[in-house]
Amino acid sequence: MSDLSDGGWRAALPLAAWRGATRLGAAVLPLWLGHRARRGKEDAARLPERRGEGADRPAGPLLWLHGASVGESQSALPLLEALAEARPDLHFLLTTGTLTAARLLEARLPAALRPRLRHRFVPLDVPAYVARFLDGWRPDAAVLIESEIWPNLILAAEARGVPMALVNARLSAGSARGWGRLPAVARRLFGAFRLVIAQSEADAARLRVLGAAEAQPWGNLKFAARPLPAPGPALAALRSAIGGRPVLLAASTHPGEEAQVAAAHAELRTRLPGLLTILAPRHPERGPALARELAPSTGAEAVALRSAGALPGTATELYVADTIGELGLLYRLAGAALIGGSLVPHGGQNPLEAARLGCPVLLGPHTENFAAIAERMVGAGAALRVADAAVLAEAAAAVLTDADRARSMTSAAARIAADAGALPERMAAAIEALLPEPDPQGDPVREATGSTG
Template identity: 55%
Template sequence: MKAWAALAGAAAPALRWHLRRRAAAGKEDAARLPEREGFGAARPAGPVIWLHAASVGEALAVLPLADALLAAAPELHVLLTTGTVTSAVLLRERWPALDSGRATHRFAPLDVPAWVGRFLDGWRPDAAAFVESEIWPNTLAALAARGVPAALVNGRLSPRSFARWRRWAPGPARRLLGGFARVLPRSAEDAARFAALGARVEPPADLKRAAPPLPADAAALAALRAAAGGRPVWLAASTHPGEDEQVVAAARAAAVPGLLTVIVPRHPQRGAAVAALCGGAGRRSQGALPDAGPFHVADTIGELGLFYRLAGAAFIGGSLVPHGGQNPLEAARLGCPALMGPHRFNFTEAAAELEAAGALRPVAGADALARAVRDVLTVPQAALEMRRAAAGFAQAAEEIPHRLAARLLEMLRG
């Protein structure tokens, strides 16, 4: 760990240059670059808990926990840090607590000892919690040196990372994870991996199950519904290279009269290529709405909530190729029947439980996807049962943020 601290300190000038380069490319907020070096503290009176989430998905997942903390402790102030411009924009749009005076957003300092030290000395948090895989040696060491308890929330450790730690660096892994007063893992599988590396592990709870439904602009949704004109619609959400061809083949083989297939590529820059694959389909990034054609490409960011509400079924991308699958819970929270391929290792337990509940149907390839789309869109009872199962699953997850908030407040007060 000392070697990492020395390396990070020596790299500070290069990291400063790298941040300026990212800002020039629009990947950092140029006006807020000092925050990445720990400047900009404005500590309020009273207890402060620091929550850190890397990017958009983690930030949105942690919002119910942040709100549960604020509700349970009226004297508390939540400092939420992230590392991306997009996450900052979405928090401003979706987190009303920022206007209440009880919550603050900052960009997280990079894991440079001097920068982290400046941040901690300015904010003086009473406790800290990091989301999923945000495990930074210098930050944890600085918190420990100041006597600030830290937790890992929704802790995630992939099989590959676990194998590497256990084989090549079990001692450093034990010391690093020992910096957490408690690890609140995402799943039983993650809990077992963390425990095997020596972490203090508590019962698992997947915070992403309790994330609020993806938002949707009412006017935009009305425009999409008018453009669809009552046609049956299915969504291919967050697709990856190698899946779009299968989605197009499935749409054509489904043989559903008037079918409209909406494809949302995981990376919007692939929009032109996906549209060409669909025979020149209209692209939302170019201002197009669905037309009489069989395909529409929604190559924008932050609009999945619109299309889950529009669609009668949704294929969850990243699951027909070995990416591991995107989040099927987003569909469940909006009562949209989910179809998912065999590659689910990013959401193994959630997908298995959704399938067992009847809210998710497995598909092994284009042929199975075509059959599933046809069944869900043409058999009303099948779709109704899947929607009811999804709603019940989502409702059962509502208590998770409150349970985790209670554990973090015990750490803060203890």
């Protein structure tokens, strides 16, 4: 009652409206999920998990981590390894919201972590689904990665006494303005976290205003990630097919970027004989349509599609790498890489993935998602800015024809990437403080029932 008299009703009413709307929406959600499954966006066999079903709680302490999509779930891996080393008794539940994230997790999860980790798709934010999920898994603590704020899930976990952390948190100015229209709701939700670790001071400042009073800027977990993998046979096959040709890569591109890259390729082909340009769309399902769109500018025989099993032949000029989880392969082969999402107003992808693999980085003007690291890289000579197709062509030519310049860029980028190396251990220590103390003699009740106490 005192909470309501102090103005808590300003949060209670909108949150009650959200609970009511999601309860009503549950009637049509099975149809929506079925539609997504038919489009390949959900795993039809695992749809019950989206309703909070499928709990399989191991005995002992359990930490729940949630990373919505590919970037968040992959950035969790070094944190998981640090936590696993610090707490040998700890088990993990990792939830994701996308099928692509689940598939990459399966491919990249270190073997040592597999016996200690269970993956599930996160339940939709319906009160009954959330209750079923939390009652089944009974986590000892929860870690949400980046910016997944689902009201029913957060408040239900808080009501059950689950300590929560929001790590690698980011909040754009636009999102902060949106939350600012409901300040009481923001304070109620962001104030539910006992630990908030932001990517930057700007993110931390916005979060503090919205209710996360102790938010601290420690840096970005994505900068601490291990180098992306590359299967040896696939790397050898592509390397053999490409030979000594110069290679320009456009990685994780978004609509509107591929046409600019193709235009840059057209400018470069006379200056760099044999140039191969690889286009890796952020959403691989766009590959076939993209190949058809590009064919008129180069000729159908000059465009090859990796998902069709094609390797780049001598006549291939544009190679569409429409596959999942192969950027580590492509960065190892490229002489320069444009980081996608930066030539169009999307905010850019992670530039340090290329830097860790010795690939010189080119960045468009839109790098808001990685603003601090992008500016640092440009300032240190570790990356070049490109505004459009013409500037992209000039920058790519400069890097692909000057080995000394390329080496200088990759050396500077490697130094920046190395700076983030200790963040997972530091973050793991803060999260460990939310967990129950290890029981050196074991807890027979916990071991027999999986009780969280």
